[in-house]
Amino acid sequence: MTDIVVSAQGLSRTYGSGETATHALTGATLELRAGELVVLRGPSGSGKTTLLNLLGGLDSSDAGTLSIGGTDVTRAAPDEWVRLRRSTIGYVFQAFALIPHLSAAENVELPLRILGTTVAERDARVAALLARVGLEGHANQRPGELSGGQQQRVGIARALANRPRLLIADEPTGQLDSLTAEAMMDLISGLVHDEGVAAIVSTHDPKMASVADRVIDIRDGVLGARPHGRHAA
Ligand code: ADP
Ligand code: MG
Numbered sequence: 761m762t763d764i765v766v767s768a769q770g771l772s773r774t775y776g777s778g779e780t781a782t783h784a785l786t787g788a789t790l791e792l793r794a795g796e797l798v799v800l801r802g803p804s805g806s807g808k809t810t811l812l813n814l815l816g817g818l819d820s821s822d823a824g825t826l827s828i829g830g831t832d833v834t835r836a837a838p839d840e841w842v843r844l845r846r847s848t849i850g851y852v853f854q855a856f857a858l859i860p861h862l863s864a865a866e867n868v869e870l871p872l873r874i875l876g877t878t879v880a881e882r883d884a885r886v887a888a889l890l891a892r893v894g895l896e897g898h899a900n901q902r903p904g905e906l907s908g909g910q911q912q913r914v915g916i917a918r919a920l921a922n923r924p925r926l927l928i929a930d931e932p933t934g935q936l937d938s939l940t941a942e943a944m945m946d947l948i949s950g951l952v953h954d955e956g957v958a959a960i961v962s963t964h965d966p967k968m969a970s971v972a973d974r975v976i977d978i979r980d981g982v983l984g985a986r987p988h989g990r991h992a993a
Contacts, residue, residue, distance in 0.1 A: 764830075765925050765958035766792040766815060771824035773810050784810040785981045788824070792958040794925065797949050799969045800962040802978035808962035811978065812930045815960065816851055817841030829925055846875055850919030850957070852929035856911040858903040858918075864910075865890060865899040868917045875922055889917035892954075893947060909940035916948060920955060927952065927959040933968055945971045 771788040774781050785807045792798055800808050813819040814826065817836065825834045829848055833840065845851070858867045865886050872882045890899055893913040903911050912932055919927060929948065933941035945961075949971040952959040961972075969975045976983055 763794040764791050765794055765828065766790070766960075767827045768815070769825045771811070771814055771821045771826060773814060773819065773821050783981050785814070785821075788814075788981075788983050790976060790983060792926065792960055794958050795953055795956045796958055796973045797952045797971065798958075798960045798974045798976055799972035800960055800976050800978055801964070801966060801969050802962075803964050806964075806978045807981040808964075808978055809930055810981070811983075812928050812960065812962055815926070816849055816928045817844060846871065847922060848925050850922065850924035850927045852912070852915050852919045852927070852932045852961075854931040854934040856903065856908075856915045856935075858911055858914055860903050863900045863902055864895060864906065864914045864917075867903070867914050868921050871918060871921045885921060886917075889920060892951065893917045907940075908936050909944065912936065912944055913947065916944075916951065920951060920957070923955070924957060927957045927961075929959070929961040931962050931964070933963060933965070938965075938967070941965070941968060 769789050771785060773785040774783050776782055788811055800811065802808055810819070814821050817833065821834070825832065827833060828844065833844065859870070862870070868886045868889055869882050872885060890896055893916055895910060895913055898906060898910060903914065906914065915932070932948070933944050936944060945968050948959065948961060963969065
């Protein structure tokens, strides 16, 4: 048995062709293990979203291989990715991407409805997650009635509802003030360790890396490239 959830070898993605081609990601090789929080740190335009989109099947690579949960998904068909995102992958978005007319509880519950989980199991999981993210008193409020930090807590609870093996969060603190952002990273860290999920969280803010078990720097589409300055990783 291995606890390696994601194994990527030489993933590359170029947008466009010829003189206008952008090498958004070049030869990305990484492994993510269960219960490990990896922070993907790099400036705007460095390729963070490109890499996370490949890991979540929202885009496909031009070269390289990818396996998730021991299955080679390099050339997985769209319906296989849909199945993976329902059962194995949780996604957190910078702009929360909650459904505005559903309550916090209904947003968290949605992935479980899609999976066909029983009502009793759904109710228990949703209540536990909302409590865990500190929103027990807010279950019936809609996203528009919640602060940005609270909305992102709903987003994190929703991403974990289906007990994924892989959590992908693309700049989840990008729209939050710095204090709220730090609390969010602490929450994500605690949840990753509680739930034993493999997590990759991107940020352009070097401070957000402090809770990481491991930091991967990205620059100009290349992993492991050292940022300028005195940062240790
Ligand atoms: P980050 O998330 O770190 O800000 P991205 O992965 O979004 O970086 O972008 C990496 C590079 O790829 C940038 O130069 C960006 O302009 C380019 N890029 C991203 N998406 C596209 C696209 N759909 N078409 C063309 N270029 C793109
Ligand atoms: Mg991005």
